[in-house]
Amino acid sequence: MTHLPRASARAAALLAGAMLCVVVTPGAALADESAEPITTTESAPAPEPASESAPEPATASAPEAAPASASAPEAAPASASAPAAAPAPASVGRSAEGPVTALAAPDPTDACFPGACISNGTVHLGVNDEGSLIVYDGEAGELVGLQQESTGNDGLRAGGPYEGWGVGDAGTGVSGQSLKALGGSSNLTVESFDVTPTTATSVVTVGDPQAPTFRVTHAFTPSLLDPNVYVIRVRIENLTDGTLDDVRYRRVMDWDAEPTAFSELVSVVDRDVAVVGAGTDFVDANVLGSDFGTEQGDVDDRGPDDLVAHFDLGFGSLAAGDFVEFFLFYGVAPTEAEALDSLATVGADSYSTARPSSSDDGAPGTYFFGYNPFPEGLEEAPVDPTDPTDPTDPVDPTDPSDPAVSDGGDTSNRVTPAAATVPVSAAAQLPATGADSMAPFVVAGVALLAGGVAMVGLGRRRVEQA
Numbered sequence: 001m002t003h004l005p006r007a008s009a010r011a012a013a014l015l016a017g018a019m020l021c022v023v024v025t026p027g028a029a030l031a032d033e034s035a036e037p038i039t040t041t042e043s044a045p046a047p048e049p050a051s052e053s054a055p056e057p058a059t060a061s062a063p064e065a066a067p068a069s070a071s072a073p074e075a076a077p078a079s080a081s082a083p084a085a086a087p088a089p090a091s092v093g094r095s096a097e098g099p100v101t102a103l104a105a106p107d108p109t110d111a112c113f114p115g116a117c118i119s120n121g122t123v124h125l126g127v128n129d130e131g132s133l134i135v136y137d138g139e140a141g142e143l144v145g146l147q148q149e150s151t152g153n154d155g156l157r158a159g160g161p162y163e164g165w166g167v168g169d170a171g172t173g174v175s176g177q178s179l180k181a182l183g184g185s186s187n188l189t190v191e192s193f194d195v196t197p198t199t200a201t202s203v204v205t206v207g208d209p210q211a212p213t214f215r216v217t218h219a220f221t222p223s224l225l226d227p228n229v230y231v232i233r234v235r236i237e238n239l240t241d242g243t244l245d246d247v248r249y250r251r252v253m254d255w256d257a258e259p260t261a262f263s264e265l266v267s268v269v270d271r272d273v274a275v276v277g278a279g280t281d282f283v284d285a286n287v288l289g290s291d292f293g294t295e296q297g298d299v300d301d302r303g304p305d306d307l308v309a310h311f312d313l314g315f316g317s318l319a320a321g322d323f324v325e326f327f328l329f330y331g332v333a334p335t336e337a338e339a340l341d342s343l344a345t346v347g348a349d350s351y352s353t354a355r356p357s358s359s360d361d362g363a364p365g366t367y368f369f370g371y372n373p374f375p376e377g378l379e380e381a382p383v384d385p386t387d388p389t390d391p392t393d394p395v396d397p398t399d400p401s402d403p404a405v406s407d408g409g410d411t412s413n414r415v416t417p418a419a420a421t422v423p424v425s426a427a428a429q430l431p432a433t434g435a436d437s438m439a440p441f442v443v444a445g446v447a448l449l450a451g452g453v454a455m456v457g458l459g460r461r462r463v464e465q466a
Contacts, residue, residue, distance in 0.1 A: 014434035019214055025110055028117040111139035120222035122387050123331055124149050126157075129193035130185050130246075131180035131218030132204035133330070134161035148332045148365040155332060155354055155367030158261035159306070162254035162305040166285035167206055167216055167236060171245035171320075174213040176206035177285035179252065191215070198222055205239070212239050223329070232328040232357050238318045247318045248287040251328060252310040255354035262306040264354045268299040271310075271349040274326075274373060278350065287312070304357035311350065329370035336362030347372045 062172050106116045106129075115128045115135030126135035126144030134145040134157055145156030145163060154280035156163050161180035168175025176187035189212070191203040200220045205212035215237040223229035256265035272276040279296025283289075293312050315324045330346050333339040336355050339362065343351050348370025 015169055016388045031329075036444060040259065042425065046051055055286075065171045086342070101411065104194060104196070106193060111137050112144065114193075116193075116200045117144050118195065118200050118220065119149060120198055120227060120230070123147070123222075125200075125220060125230055125330065126202040127195075127202070128178065129190050129202055130188055130204055131216065132161075132164040132180065134180065136165050146261060146330050146367055150334075150348065151364050153365050155255060155257050155365070156253060158256035158258060159160045159254045160250075162308070163188055164252060164285045165218075166250045166287045167214055167248065167466055168287040169247050171246040172213065172289060175286065175288045176214070176216075178204075179285040181254075182284050199298035210425070213244070214241055214338055223331075223346060226331070226342045226345045228333040229329050229331040230344055232330065233325070233347070234328055235323050235325045236315070236318070236319055237323040241275065241306050241320050243320060245316075246316045247315040248312040248326065249315070250285055250287045250292065250310060251313075251369070251371075252285055253352070253369060254282075254306075254308045255307070255352075255367065257354040257356045257365075257366075260304070260356040260358050263304040263357050264307060265301045265303040265353065265357055266299065266305075266307040266309060266354045267301055268309050268352045269350060269352040270295070270298065272371060272373065274313050274315065275311055275350045275371060276314040278310065278352075280307045280309055281309050307354070309352035309354075309369065311352075311369075315369070326372060327372045329372070332365045332367045334363060334365060337367040339368045343370045345389070346370065370380040 016331075018076075051327040054335045077199035086097060106113050110116070112126060112135045115126060117135065117137055118125050124144060124147035126133060126137065126147075128135055136142075137144045143154070143157035143161070145154050145161075147157075159181075162182075164179030164181075166175060166176065166177035166179070171279050174187075176185070178185045178188060187206055188204045189206075189209045191205055192201070193203070194201045198221070202216065202218045205215050207213035215235075217237075218231075219231075219233040219235075221231050221233070223231050232250070236247065236249065238247075255264050255266050256262060266280055267280050268280060270460050277291075277293040279294060280299055280302055281291070281294070282295065283291050293314065313326070318324060327346070327348075329343070329346055329351075331342055336353060339353055339355075343353075349372065351368060353366055353368045354360075355366040356364075389464070422441055
């Protein structure tokens with residue numbers, strides 16, 4: 001009788017240990033299963049560009065003459081020069097293409113080849129392989145620049161292919177540009193040009209093809225926030241062994257807002273520190289010219305006239321291997337008010353609008369361009385990674401854990417456009433890289449499991465001894 005309480009206590013310990021094993025074991029297994037997709041996502045290799053083996057033209061493109069009207073068919077542009085084999089990407093930052101986007105080189109039989117015509121059902125873009133806009137659509141017999149699908153009107157094409165960009169470093173004197181209306185491209189080599197029906201990604205190098213100074217990526221994707229907007233995610237990489245002291249970028253567009261092309265009303269607003277110049281003066285894409293950084297100030301409904309807009313971005317110094325990344329936007333909305341709403345939705349605080357002079361409200365279509373430095377926590381996903389042709393999949397771009405937002409890479413070499421010498425800490429990007437693993441829970445579960453087993457054994461021995 002004197003041993004009965006002790007035996008009961010030991011039996012209770014035995015029962016408690018067994019229950020602990022039952023509770024802990026499934027929890028540990030669940031934690032391990034939760035961690036597995038994160039590990040898989042982080043280690044997934046980036047897709048290989050499909051364009052390296054694609055047939056490439058052999059001759060350089062001749063300068064295009066601006067057509068007399070938007071509908072006048074123009075001879076299909078001559079082919080761009082054959083790019084050298086793409087070198088291995090620099091091991092900096094993360095891929096601009098996103099996690100699993102199925103890209104392919106443009107089909108040589110496509111009506112817009114060697115460029116591409118892409119659309120989200122609302123906005124139709126003609127994209128050159130160098131990252132500028134306005135291509136000839138051989139099937140439609142017309143140029144396509146920034147087109148409104150519902151009306152067929154275009155905001156850029158009527159004056160010819162006068163839309164483009166330039167990049168350079170004032171310290172080394174190296175620059176390159178793509179502006180088809182003014183002699184085509186200069187000092188650029190196309191590494192790859194990959195497309196889907198809704199997206200296009202152009203990658204070029206600038207400078208000596210054997211030892212380039214820059215790699216520039218323009219990734220065109222439908223906005224996940226607004227159907228009136230196409231996003232251009234731009235990355236400028238320093239491929240040299242030294243620091244570039246004065247990195248610059250320019251985007252220029254000749255607005256021709258149909259149906260009143262050559263007689264539009266243009267506005268320009270500059271609100272960002274990286275925008276060192278903006279205005280409506282006719283300029284080329286050369287960032288080393290004396291007109292770079294010319295600040296005209298805000299312009300409100302200038303015209304009606306044949307007007308352009310340009311934006312000059314200054315990023316300061318860029319260390320070897322680092323890159324700067326930012327967003328540009330092109331789009332069209334039914335009215336000027338809706339265009340401004342779209343710009344606000346994507347956070348474009350510096351922008352230009354062009355509306356036809358035939359109406360007071362900007363109908364039937366107001367065209368727009370915008371700039372936004374790479375916004376942390378509001379990253380436009382390229383497309384739904386499970387279906388690259390469908391940009392309508394609902395995605396919360398403020399949630400970095402969403403696989404369509406996170407691209408699972410390292411951002412330690414990215415620098416902020418507003419302060420090009422300040423690296424973005426990789427630690428700040430942990431939520432976007434899948435680093436919130438369940439490993440701590442697995443360790444705790446194993447420890448508790450071991451303790452439970454020990455309690456079962458001890459209780460068992462004491463019951464036998466009793």
